[in-house]
Amino acid sequence: MTSRCWVPVPEDSPFTLHNLPYGVFAPDGGAPRVGVAIGEHVLDLARALDDDTFARPALNAFLAQGRDRWRDVRAKITALLTDASGRDTVEPALHRADRVRMLMPFEPADYVDFYASEHHAANIGRMLRPGQEPLTPQWKHLPIGYHGRSGTLVVSGTDVVRPWGQTRPADGAEPPFGPSRRLDIEAEVGFVVGTPSPRGTRVGVDDFADHVFGVCLVNDWSARDLQAWEYVPLGPFLAKSFATSVSPWIVPLDALGAARTAPPERTEPLRPYLRDGEDWGLDLALEVRLNGQVVSRPPFSAMYWTPAQMLAHMTVNGASLRTGDFYASGTVSGPGPRERGCLMEITWNGRDPVTLPDGSTRTFLEDGDEVAITATAPGPDGTRIGFGEVRGRVVAQPLRTED
Structure with missing residues (x-):
């Protein structure tokens, strides 16, 4: 039984003595x-x-x-x-x-973003490659990821300036240039590295808790129209690098013992370095609000790849870890239509708009829209661990006449 805290803590507070972020x-x-x-x-x-x-x-x-x-x-x-x-x-x-x-809780070193939700990857595959296998051949053999831009990680509450860039042209035309018209969010979970590792060594799945200090919430803002034009053959670049929002509180791994869970059953054999014997899946319940309205409740427990497997894969080639390295899970999505972690999935690439309380509809984000992501996890003795929120509002980029 935990001793009583003498600081008054409201009954519904996400920040109890069990948490201490x-x-x-x-x-x-x-x-x-x-x-x-x-x-x-x-x-x-x-x-x-x-x-x-x-x-x-x-x-x-x-x-x-x-x-x-x-x-x-x-x-x-x-x-x-x-x-x-x-x-x-x-x-x-x-x-x-x-x-x-x-303020920003840590000084970021490197930033890596993964693509660890089978439901998200399969939904995107069905939209972009209809009639084909939704998952790419390597997807269940390794956690897919890409290096992001650590300098554009921002703390919750920072306005997000709508990015400009090139988009896919009509046949034979010049690529259009202008503000993104398909600005999206991605509800994710982030992991902060504390203990470094030497270059040329690996961090095993069983060493995850020796290197990763804690967990936070992430909104990986994404310009889908820029992404569609630029991402072949090298993957995301300007469509992702303009801003990634991070919640201000880092929940220590030591607060999440009751939230640990086994990952979904594997349907393909894993290489030994990816066999996670310590069950580092996490039972986190996310909630996404657009202008105050709940539009999704993604479950992190449905993620195919665990954070320990992501870390092991990130270092299996001998890449070093540095204090302040940060990696995110990729969009968190579950099997149901109300469990999808980005607007591209929620609206099925714009086919099924979301209706807001004021009667307006959204397929992607408009200037002035505000997105907030929260999450909770099981704590000891039936309590809940809270992560606070990551919030951001979209603002227009000033027009430059030379563009």
Whole structure:
């Protein structure tokens, strides 16, 4: 039985003593620093623990210290929040969450995005390759991914400027150039690497928790019309690199023990380096809102590839890990029509528009639209672990006459 937290925590709070997610915040008039969410407050760790590791504008210094240190700090925070005898010392380090500004929680190194949902990949295949096998031949043999642009990872709440670029021309015509007309979202889950690995070595599936610190939410904004013109033969580029939104709270793996689950049954044999014996599937329930209306509830438990398998594949060629490396799952989609994680699937490539409460319809995003993604996971003793939200609003890019 966990001791009682002396900080008031609302019954429906996503940030209980079982969670304790990490983020970077700026108090009113103060410098950015690392904090932990508890109820409606943020605990200033540098002050509460008297530790300068946390008096920094990113989690990286703490992440680099490794799993034993992560667990030690978590235990110390839990003790501070449950031992009322130290309340007079700790209480001044608490800030109201609605009075601080949340920032990007870590300094990104490399960024990789995967394509790990069988349901998403199959739906896209059916749309783009009708009458053919929906999955490409290698899909069930390895986690497909691509390198993204770490410099355009942005924290939740940052406006997303509609990208411009070339799109597919009519036969014999010049490629049109202009703002994307098929701007989409992708509801994803992200994983933050703490402990690095040397170049020329592999990270095995069983070593996942020794390297990955925690989990957050991701919206991988995607310009489908730019993507359709540019992605053959080398894959996504400008269609993805303009912005990827990340939630401000990183939920530690140590908070997700009750959320671990076996992945879906494999229908193809796996190479030994991808055999995940520790069941690192995660039972996360996502929710996607467009202008306040729920349009999808994707289940992360349906993902074919686990985050441990993604990490193992990412390093099997000897690629190194660095503190701050970040990788995302790719669009999370389930088997049902209300479980699809992007508008391309939800509207079936524009065929079935979504109707919003004001009577307007959407196939893809319009300027002014706001998308918010939230998620919860099972916690101990029937509790729920929350991830906060990743939110972004689409704004127009100013017209340049020279274009």
